[in-house]
Amino acid sequence: MASSTRIGVALLSAAVSLVPMACGGDEAGMRATLTDDGCTYEGDTSPTAGMFTIEVENKTDFSGSFVLLSLAGGSTVDDLQPSVEQYPRQFERDGSPLPEPPDYKFLVRSDVEAGATSALPADVPAGTYAVVCFVDDDLPTKEVFIAEQLDVTE
Secondary structure, X not given: OHHHHHHHHHHHHHHHHHHHHHHOHHHOOOEEEEEOOXXXXXXXXXXXXXXXXEEEEEOOXXXXXXXXXXXXXXXOHHHHHHHHHHHHHHHHHHOOOOOOOOOEEEEEEEEEOOOOEEEEEEEEOOEEEEEEEXXXXXXXXXXXXXXXXXXXXX
């Protein structure tokens, strides 16, 4: 019985050590979380160009969306901030979202229900990107948060 337990533990240890390779190296640990206080990002901020996945979790009581935006050459999340601040006011005023400004482009969106977890998959070239979170329910003000800037390398 003791030898079968050791074999089971050895097999389990081997399987656990393979998990990071199966998940794809660079994206391991990339995670965005939407809470009532905002949106946070943990993980690599300089992933390699190509495919990666950001795990996304909505810890609010409302529907939410996680978006990966491509920023124009030379732009940063600081340049994006005025648009983010204007978005709730525009929506509150007439119920329509702002048109997409020339300094960024929506690439990937993942809608996540309250209390749920999902994924934001991306396949991107080198460049500058922003992870942005939206509170999507019908609230007096829709909220938009910039979680992080990603500087994707070759």
